Amino acid sequence: MNNTEQIKKSLNKRYRKEKRFRFLSLLAVLIGFACLLILLVDMVIKAWPAFIQTEVKLDIHFSQEKLGLATNFDPEELQNANFRGLIKQSLQQLFPMVRKRSDKRALMRLISVDAEYRLRDKLQAEPQLLGQTVPIWLLVDDDVDTYLKSDKQFGRVSQEQIAWITELEQQERFQKRFNYWFFQTGDSREPELAGILGAVIGSFYTLLVTLLLSFPIGVMAAVYLEEFAPRNRWIDFIEVNINNLAAVPSIVFGLLGLAVFINFFGLPRSAPLVGGIVLALMTLPTIIIASRSAIKAVSPSMREAALGLGASKIQVAFHHVVPLAMPGILTGTIIGLAQALGETAPLLMIGMVAFIVDIPQGATDAATVLPVQIYLWADSPERAFVAKTAAAILVLLLFLTVMNGLAVWLRKKFERRW
Amino acid sequence: MNVSTLLVTLVALALFSYVFGKQRALSIAKHNRRSLHSIPSYYGYMTALWCGLPALLLLFLWLLFETIVIEQLLIASLPADIQSLPSGQLSLVLNDLKLLATPDLMDSTEQTKLEAVKYLLSMQEMSNSLRTVLVLILALAGAAWGFSRVIGKTPARLLVEKVVLFFLILSSTVAILTTIGIILSLLFESIRFFGEIPPQDFLFGTEWSPQTALRSDQVGSSGSFGAIPLFLGTLLISSIAMLVAVPIGLMSAIYLSEYASPAFRSVAKPVLEILAGVPTVVYGFFAALSVAPFIRYWGEMIGLDVASESALATGLVMGIMIIPFISSLSDDVISVVPQTLRDGSYSLGVTQSETIRLVVIPAALPGIIGGILLAFSRAIGETMIVVMAAGLSANLTVNPLEAVTTVTVQIVTLLTGDQEFDSAKTLAAFALAIMLFISTLILNIIALYIVRKYREEYE
Numbered sequence: 009m010n011n012t013e014q015i016k017k018s019l020n021k022r023y024r025k026e027k028r029f030r031f032l033s034l035l036a037v038l039i040g041f042a043c044l045l046i047l048l049v050d051m052v053i054k055a056w057p058a059f060i061q062t063e064v065k066l067d068i069h070f071s072q073e074k075l076g077l078a079t080n081f082d083p084e085e086l087q088n089a090n091f092r093g094l095i096k097q098s099l100q101q102l103f104p105m106v107r108k109r110s111d112k113r114a115l116m117r118l119i120s121v122d123a124e125y126r127l128r129d130k131l132q133a134e135p136q137l138l139g140q141t142v143p144i145w146l147l148v149d150d151d152v153d154t155y156l157k158s159d160k161q162f163g164r165v166s167q168e169q170i171a172w173i174t175e176l177e178q179q180e181r182f183q184k185r186f187n188y189w190f191f192q193t194g195d196s197r198e199p200e201l202a203g204i205l206g207a208v209i210g211s212f213y214t215l216l217v218t219l220l221l222s223f224p225i226g227v228m229a230a231v232y233l234e235e236f237a238p239r240n241r242w243i244d245f246i247e248v249n250i251n252n253l254a255a256v257p258s259i260v261f262g263l264l265g266l267a268v269f270i271n272f273f274g275l276p277r278s279a280p281l282v283g284g285i286v287l288a289l290m291t292l293p294t295i296i297i298a299s300r301s302a303i304k305a306v307s308p309s310m311r312e313a314a315l316g317l318g319a320s321k322i323q324v325a326f327h328h329v330v331p332l333a334m335p336g337i338l339t340g341t342i343i344g345l346a347q348a349l350g351e352t353a354p355l356l357m358i359g360m361v362a363f364i365v366d367i368p369q370g371a372t373d374a375a376t377v378l379p380v381q382i383y384l385w386a387d388s389p390e391r392a393f394v395a396k397t398a399a400a401i402l403v404l405l406l407f408l409t410v411m412n413g414l415a416v417w418l419r420k421k422f423e424r425r426w
Numbered sequence: 427m428n429v430s431t432l433l434v435t436l437v438a439l440a441l442f443s444y445v446f447g448k449q450r451a452l453s454i455a456k457h458n459r460r461s462l463h464s465i466p467s468y469y470g471y472m473t474a475l476w477c478g479l480p481a482l483l484l485l486f487l488w489l490l491f492e493t494i495v496i497e498q499l500l501i502a503s504l505p506a507d508i509q510s511l512p513s514g515q516l517s518l519v520l521n522d523l524k525l526l527a528t529p530d531l532m533d534s535t536e537q538t539k540l541e542a543v544k545y546l547l548s549m550q551e552m553s554n555s556l557r558t559v560l561v562l563i564l565a566l567a568g569a570a571w572g573f574s575r576v577i578g579k580t581p582a583r584l585l586v587e588k589v590v591l592f593f594l595i596l597s598s599t600v601a602i603l604t605t606i607g608i609i610l611s612l613l614f615e616s617i618r619f620f621g622e623i624p625p626q627d628f629l630f631g632t633e634w635s636p637q638t639a640l641r642s643d644q645v646g647s648s649g650s651f652g653a654i655p656l657f658l659g660t661l662l663i664s665s666i667a668m669l670v671a672v673p674i675g676l677m678s679a680i681y682l683s684e685y686a687s688p689a690f691r692s693v694a695k696p697v698l699e700i701l702a703g704v705p706t707v708v709y710g711f712f713a714a715l716s717v718a719p720f721i722r723y724w725g726e727m728i729g730l731d732v733a734s735e736s737a738l739a740t741g742l743v744m745g746i747m748i749i750p751f752i753s754s755l756s757d758d759v760i761s762v763v764p765q766t767l768r769d770g771s772y773s774l775g776v777t778q779s780e781t782i783r784l785v786v787i788p789a790a791l792p793g794i795i796g797g798i799l800l801a802f803s804r805a806i807g808e809t810m811i812v813v814m815a816a817g818l819s820a821n822l823t824v825n826p827l828e829a830v831t832t833v834t835v836q837i838v839t840l841l842t843g844d845q846e847f848d849s850a851k852t853l854a855a856f857a858l859a860i861m862l863f864i865s866t867l868i869l870n871i872i873a874l875y876i877v878r879k880y881r882e883e884y885e
Contacts, residue, residue: 025780264608
């Protein structure tokens with residue numbers, strides 16, 4: 009057997025190996041895709057219950073006597089009137105058999121604690137309802153909601169409660185509707201009342217501070233480094249610093265914020281202001297690096313033409329180079345902000361984990377942000393919060409998709425080759 | 427006037443100064459076109475800068491030192507027995523007073539505190555009005571001075587450009603200031619920590635239970651700060667992550683750069699990079715609520731005892747997060763390998779996969795290793811996934827089915843609870859952070875050095 013034959017014999021084996029290698033590498037790409045797909049599908053499946061909220065129809069008799077109001081009462085007194093009693097009365101009429109105190113309490117627990125405030129708002133809006141009996145849709149408690157959604161496989165409702173729920177179901181007193189409440193309120197200890205508006209507004213203020221700080225500083229630093237800086241050790245040192253900052257763990261920035269801005273300068277804890285400053289320091293490297301490459305891409309002939317017409321170096325930079333590089337700079341900025349929007353760890357360090365119900369009114373109010381809200385809800389024991397968490401994740405991912413889509417669109421639309 | 431209204435007023439004043447300065451320059455130019463050194467708008471900018479800059483600087487300094495000065499004055503006004511309290515208790519008293527110092531809480535305040543609170547409120551009010559008055563006076567004076575300088579021979583453009591250049595230089599030093607800030611704040615608190623706990627106990631101790639007791643006679647009151655279990659836990663989880671990410675990331679990079687059609691590549695690359703854009707808190711939720719229960723379920727099916735916060739689940743999900751880092755970094759270095767090397771190999775009758783394994787990868791190896799080191803430093807610094815999915819109690823083990831804790835988890839748990847800032851417990855977080863900072867820094871420097879060295883070889 010000569011050499012040629014030997015090689016021919018081994019060829020088949022080598023081709024098989026070739027195919028196997030190629031298949032394995034394709035498999036790796038597909039595994040990556042699969043991970044992404046599983047992640048997204050898992051979130052969507054977990055999130056859907058949060059977008060639907062169950063309500064129960066109760067016939068509420070707005071009796072003046074039950075509310076504890078005198079005949080000529082002051083409208084102010086409505087604030088503290090006994091609306092809970094109305095719900096109790098209505099439930100009593102539905103289930104006259106329930107007598108024991110503990111059972112009555114269990115019965116009341118079917119309804120969300122928020123229901124009495126809804127009744128109060130309703131009566132304040134329509135005072136003519138006083139003395140009448142009207143059917144009103146009220147939120148059910150999160151345990152009941154979960155029970156109804158999870159095909160009756162949920163342990164936190166008792167046998168009696170299940171009986172009552174079945175009874176209510178037979179009377180067709182339940183309705184499911186889109187949970188717009190989720191987008192209109194701040195955080196709450198009660199899952200059925202918790203919303204993400206507070207976190208979204210907090211994220212907005214935080215990102216606003218980040219943008220106002222990191223964009224001008226980042227662009228100016230990039231302009232200096234590309235257009236003015238002499239080539240020396242000092243500038244090399246700055247560059248090494250920027251590259252290293254890009255790789256510093258985010259939690260370390262949080263400790264910086266805690267030690268410097270909160271403990272040393274006495275800025276308010278939990279405020280979007282401090283969060284924004286910390287995130288601005290984190291996004292700076294991203295913006296500087298992106299802006300530098302955008303500035304570098306501007307053709308030297310532009311600069312030479314401007315200089316030739318008598319422009320000063322500063323004029324060249326700000327009248328010609330920066331406007332031409334702006335699409336690239338904006339793309340980098342948006343990507344940097346998208347990273348900042350998803351960042352959690354440094355914000356935990358500066359106290360943005362506080363439980364905050366109110367919707368923040370400004371950058372110095374205590375606030376939380378979307379990713380931190382996700383972290384807080386993921387830690388909550390109530391099962392209904394799992395869906396809320398996944399729903400908040402979907403909202404966060406939606407924002408990120410929009411921002412990154414904007415960046416891609418900007419790049420495509422204004423990309424210019426010299 | 428509060429700070430934001432003051433800022434808005436300042437901006438408005440600066441705008442007016444711009445308009446007036448420019449107008450004046452224009453009127454000079456009307457008489458004699460060549461008498462001006464610069465274009466009129468530069469005189470406007472100059473006036474605006476004179477109006478805005480000194481006032482802003484004053485405002486900034488005022489805000490910086492306001493709280494500290496007021497606090498000192500407040501302490502000085504307090505009775506002597508409170509003044510002599512240790513600093514921790516004193517800061518509690520101060521915080522208490524600050525919380526009380528809102529108009530609607532005044533009624534409910536105890537008589538003893540009332541005086542101090544009133545004093546604090548009056549000082550805050552005075553500081554506020556003094557600040558407003560001084561800043562506005564400085565702004566107006568600056569504007570007037572700038573306006574008086576709008577004469578033909580003032581080199582307005584040069585002045586403005588000098589200021590602009592100064593700000594450019596200042597911005598470029600922010601990165602350095604941040605690094606210095608990080609190092610100083612970590613170092614300062616760590617030194618205080620090592621004053622209480624000897625460094626060798628921290629670095630080589632195997633017992634981590636940072637509870638410091640409220641009373642000195644309580645059990646375990648000393649707290650032990652041996653960080654070895656944390657380092658080991660961090661290494662275990664990141665190693666699992668690398669075991670997942672390196673093969674998948676590297677093989678994807680090979681497929682995308684060597685086999686894939688341009689069309690497939692242009693779709694697949696961004697899709698894989700989405701994995702890097704997903705916030706880590708999402709991965710944390712995924713690890714804690716989906717992957718960990720899944721692994722636990724299958725572990726029990728085959729008779730293994732899996733902790734519900736197993737290192738395996740955490741590492742697995744972290745690995746998924748790291749895949750795009752490895753694949754895009756490797757992709758970059760693989761595409762730098764010159765085509766001539768491949769062509770030479772093909773001409774000898776070598777198949778494509780053999781070329782990749784025997785020629786391309788060895789040529790790209792330094793760059794790939796650099797990328798892996800970068801990804802590893804990302805893994806050890808990763809916080810949210812481990813905070814949500816890894817354990818809290820230190821556990822000296824290398825069994826991936828058990829729960830371990832990591833450096834970042836401990837930093838978060840030590841600092842998010844309610845405790846005074848000076849205890850060894852909170853200071854320990856800074857000591858851990860400095861270890862983290864140093865190790866990621868070293869990894870990065872090595873990685874960047876390798877990558878740069880390798881690039882030069884082929885360019």
